[in-house]
Amino acid sequence: xxxxxMESELRIDPRILEEFLQMNRNILDxxxxxxxxxxxxxxxxxxDVVYSEGxxxxxxxxxxxxxxxxxPLLITYALINRYHILDIHPQKSWVKNMLEQGLDVYxxxxxxxxxxxRFLGFDDYVNGYxxxxxxxxxxxxxxxxxxxxxxxxxxxxxxxxxxxxS
Numbered sequence: 001x002x003x004x005x006m007e008s009e010l011r012i013d014p015r016i017l018e019e020f021l022q023m024n025r026n027i028l029d030x031x032x033x034x035x036x037x038x039x040x041x042x043x044x045x046x047x048d049v050v051y052s053e054g055x056x057x058x059x060x061x062x063x064x065x066x067x068x069x070x071x072p073l074l075i076t077y078a079l080i081n082r083y084h085i086l087d088i089h090p091q092k093s094w095v096k097n098m099l100e101q102g103l104d105v106y107x108x109x110x111x112x113x114x115x116x117x118r119f120l121g122f123d124d125y126v127n128g129y130x131x132x133x134x135x136x137x138x139x140x141x142x143x144x145x146x147x148x149x150x151x152x153x154x155x156x157x158x159x160x161x162x163x164x165x166s
Contacts, residue, residue, distance in 0.1 A: 044087045045095050047107075051136045055111025056129045058136060059083070060104075061095055068102025072137050073147045075107040076130060083109040086151060106137055 051058040075095075077083045086107070087095040098105050108130065137146050 044084055045090075045093060045099065050106075050140065051133060053129055053132060055117075056133075057109045057111065058133045059107045059109055061087075061099055061107070063099040063104070065100055065102055067104050069104070071143060071145055071147050072104040072106055072141050073098060073149060074133060074137060075105065076148060076150045077108060077110065078151065079110050079125065080113055083107055104141065106133070108133055 046062040047059040048062065049057045050060045075086065077086075087093045090096060095105055095107065110125075110129075134146050134148075138144065
């Protein structure tokens with residue numbers, strides 16, 4: 001009797017087994033369906049790298065519109081995120097929107113962090129890289145001020161620089 005009860009408990013519905021096997025086939029096939037990072041087309045707005053320091057790059061976006069606003073806009077981004085999230089698709093691009101409104105748009109790309117960056121502190125980013133970018137934009141544009149927009153922790157670092165400078 002005990003043997004019969006055990007046998008009935010071990011039976012698996014064939015539909016559940018087939019679903020389980022299909023899920024495992026899907027898991028194995030998933031890497032074939034997802035593009036590798038170097039194969040992804042982001043549809044970004046054209047830009048020039050106008051200044052770099054270490055891994056950090058200052059991007060200056062090319063505009064087809066006449067500049068309506070004299071003061072350039074510097075967008076500071078989070079240190080560990082990728083800058084292109086604000087310009088990932090032409091129809092949903094914050095950068096393109098700013099350019100279409102006549103702004104002169106710059107954006108800091110911090111690069112991809114590595115173990116070498118563990119020795120950099122907040123001061124290095126704010127009073128070093130970011131301050132140097134502002135100086136570059138001021139000299140390049142011939143203006144005496146820059147507007148800043150921070151995204152994520154880029155907002156904190158941009159705010160810190162504004163307090164320090166003022």
